[in-house]
Amino acid sequence: MHELSLAQNIMEIVEAERAEHGFERVHEIRLKVGALSGIDPQALELAFEAVREDTCAAEATIEIDAEPRVVTCRRCGATMDADPGPVACGSCGSTDLDLQGSTGLDIVSLEVD
Amino acid sequence: MADIPVRKSVRSRNDEIAAENRGRFREAGLCVVNMLSSPGSGKTSLLERTAAHMKDRLRILVIDGDVETERDADRLRKAGLEAIQIQTHGSCHLSAAMIAEQIATVDLSAYDLLLIENIGNLVCPSNYDLGEARRVVVASTTEGDDKPIKYPEAYHTADLCVLNKVDLLPYLPFDVAAFEAGARRAKAGLPILQTSCTTDSGVDAWCRWLDDQVRAAEA
Ligand SMILES: Nc1nc2c(ncn2[C@@H]2O[C@H](COP(=O)(O)OP(=O)(O)O)[C@@H](O)[C@H]2O)c(=O)[nH]1
Numbered sequence: 001m002h003e004l005s006l007a008q009n010i011m012e013i014v015e016a017e018r019a020e021h022g023f024e025r026v027h028e029i030r031l032k033v034g035a036l037s038g039i040d041p042q043a044l045e046l047a048f049e050a051v052r053e054d055t056c057a058a059e060a061t062i063e064i065d066a067e068p069r070v071v072t073c074r075r076c077g078a079t080m081d082a083d084p085g086p087v088a089c090g091s092c093g094s095t096d097l098d099l100q101g102s103t104g105l106d107i108v109s110l111e112v113d
Numbered sequence: 114m115a116d117i118p119v120r121k122s123v124r125s126r127n128d129e130i131a132a133e134n135r136g137r138f139r140e141a142g143l144c145v146v147n148m149l150s151s152p153g154s155g156k157t158s159l160l161e162r163t164a165a166h167m168k169d170r171l172r173i174l175v176i177d178g179d180v181e182t183e184r185d186a187d188r189l190r191k192a193g194l195e196a197i198q199i200q201t202h203g204s205c206h207l208s209a210a211m212i213a214e215q216i217a218t219v220d221l222s223a224y225d226l227l228l229i230e231n232i233g234n235l236v237c238p239s240n241y242d243l244g245e246a247r248r249v250v251v252a253s254t255t256e257g258d259d260k261p262i263k264y265p266e267a268y269h270t271a272d273l274c275v276l277n278k279v280d281l282l283p284y285l286p287f288d289v290a291a292f293e294a295g296a297r298r299a300k301a302g303l304p305i306l307q308t309s310c311t312t313d314s315g316v317d318a319w320c321r322w323l324d325d326q327v328r329a330a331e332a
């Protein structure tokens with residue numbers, strides 16, 4: 001799937017940061033993954049293992065801060081876990097629900113030396 | 114050891130190219146609609162119906178994404194549309210760069226409407242901005258009414274949902290109200306049109322929606 005191209009995008013950004021800051025090695029890449037980003041964190045980690053070889057991030061790990069998938073009720077405001085996906089509000093029974101979350105996939109920071 | 118703050122979107126390169134595409138579309142007054150769906154929900158069929166309704170009064174260009182083959186573009190040429198096929202050779206979504214490459218040599222001002230048929234996949238394409246003005250998710254009754262719950266990403270980013278193959282509703286255990294609640298769970302107030310490409314029912318409403326978007330792009 002497209003986790004491989006995302007892993008390549010991550011590596012491109014890491015290389016651009018290296019050109020700017022001039023570090024030797026990356027130890028950790030911290031990512032923020034939005035609840036609606038369509039990313040499978042495990043697939044992304046695997047894909048990254050394939051692209052990090054022979055780079056400044058060859059030993060880098062990926063640390064993922066995954067946003068929880070939450071649904072709120074538009075009628076009573078109750079909040080519930082979106083997975084597997086309630087069709088009605090647990091408190092008031094309304095089917096007028098709202099899935100919250102961001103579509104973003106961001107590199108937050110790098111731990112380097 | 115040092116900590117370097119980055120705060121950059123992993124998709125920033127795609128977003129930059131999408132912004133350039135959007136600039137070109139805007140300059141040409143071209144309305145661009147990106148169509149997302151699972152495989153087989155009826156995107157190409159809906160485009161064939163659209164051709165029958167609109168090709169005599171609107172100048173329509175289609176960019177058709179497929180993993181392999183030129184089949185869909187061929188179908189659309191037979192229906193009387195100009196169509197460009199993109200074969201992604203494995204990639205599960207169209208990217209802004211793929212669109213930029215195709216439109217590089219096209220005189221965009223020669224068209225009123227560019228319809229992009231994305232790769233059949235409800236997850237990945239929803240995260241790739243192509244520079245479109247509007248995004249449509251095409252669902253079909255044969256997929257089951259729980260798809261918006263299972264794959265909310267496409268619905269969340271859509272401006273319109275088309276529920277196709279409604280001619281089959283009498284034969285399927287498909288709960289339209291549950292489907293609509295699921296779609297609007299992902300996106301508040303999402304407009305939903307029901308269509309059938311076999312009976313042509315609802316296609317006129319879809320074409321009116323397209324007309325409205327074309328007018329908005331010209332303004
Ligand atoms: N019954 C019925 N079948 C349809 C309808 N629209 C498309 N199909 C059929 O669904 C299949 C997939 O359609 P296609 O347009 O190729 O889907 P795409 O993969 O989304 O482009 C084809 O066999 C179509 O004939 C519809 O409204 N009703």
Ligand SMILES: [Mg+2]
Nearest residue numbers: 156157185230
């Ligand atoms: Mg098709």
Ligand SMILES: [Zn+2]
Nearest residue numbers: 073076089092
């Ligand atoms: Zn409630």
